[in-house]
Amino acid sequence: MAMFVHLTSAANAPRIRRSGIRAASHGQGGARGVYCFPVLPSYTLTHQWLRELARFGSRGGLVAVHVRLDDDQHVLVGRYSDRRRDAQSTVPAAEAVRRIASLDDPRGWEVFVPRAIRPREVHRVRTAPQLVGWRYRPDAHGVRPCTCFGCRVRGEYGGRRLRERLPHPEDGPPPPVRVLLARVTAAGDPGDPVVLREALHWFGMRRRGPLAQLTHLAAHPHPGVREDLVWAVARWSTPGVAELLDGLADDPHPDVREAVEAIREP
Template identity: 85%
Template sequence: MAMFVHLTSAANAPRIRRSGIRAAGHGQGSVRGVYCFPVLPSYTLTHQWLRELARFGSRGGLVAVHVRLDDTEDVLVGRYTDRAREAQAAESVRRIAGLEDPRGWEVFVPRAIRPREVHRIRTAPQVVGWRYLPDAHGVRPCTCFGCRVRGGYGARRLRERLPHPLDGPPPPVAVLLARVEAGDPGDPAALRDALHWFGMRRRGPVDRLKRLAAHPDPGVREELVWAVARWSTLGVAELLDGLADDPHPDVREAVEAVRDPE
């Protein structure tokens, strides 16, 4: 039997003891499952993902759930930056144990873990492992929109100290609205640039921007879709409903992409 460890919030421990580990909603592509890592002789390597997972919050800290799987269980194994490969559970352990540097590797079980497969649950020190990526210590952090974590500790100060040339920090809303409302219909390039910055916000003035849904430039209408897609502001759904019937295919495809990312 192959032994793996799954790291999760301590608040989930009672449910896991009772009914096992449920399959994650976001796994490998459209496949739901459970992420874990082989139990290796090195305690630090076994629990290497702990500090990285702790960055995203947990209730009561993280616990280590030890799981036993049949050696012939089909799993996916690979480094988080690469495409995972199919393997059997025992083979995935041998493959990772034989690496010179197994940091960043993971095993994905494409199903839920049953209660009888849970070997034990124990507390784990909250200071083990790497953060952001292996060997990140001493490397200048990236503040681009794709790398930064919204709401992370010190994230705003970091963006202000190391502004990214393309991704912020964005200009104030009043400045962006002045650019949007300058002229009718306005310069398409300036409007797309303003919408690019609006897209980095969590909320925004939907009522002030919805007139751009009728802009003659399809590039502006498409950028409007990407700008409001992640907003929690009321009126976004109705705005996207209207853009879903846009005469230009690029705009319709953008709406479809933001509503069904997988």
């Protein structure tokens, strides 16, 4: 039997003891399952993901769930960066443990079980120190943090001060709403697509926005403007976003329709 550790919020511990671990994570190729890591002789390496996962918030801290899997259970193994390239390997659980244990530096590696973990496979649930492991990526300490839109974490502690101190040339911090609306108005009617798409790029970095002042762009003759409008309002909590996207879902241009479908995929 191969032993792995799964890190999760302490609030999930009672449910895990009762029902196991749900297949709530998305892995390579969109598969649903559970992320874990082999139990190695090094305590620090075994729990290396703890500080990185803690950045995204947890109720009551994180706990370590020890899981026993059959040696023949097929899992995906590889570095976290391999997931984006669909380059992780499918191997038996025992081989995944052997492969990671033989590495000189297993930091950043992960194991993905493409199914839920059954209650009988949960060996134990215990508390874990909250200051173990790396953050952002291995060897990130001493490296200038990236403040681009893809790397930032919304609501992260100190994130706003970091973006103000180290502004990204393309990703912010974004101009104030009044400045962006002035650019949209100055673009004319129907509006210069270059100016409008740049403004929508900045609007897409906000949690809420002036939806009423941008709704008319859904009828803009340039499909790129309509597509960027979809991406700009996709994460807004402003009332009326769903109705706007319903209209754009029937847009005559396929790129706009595909953008709506992409943001609505579970």
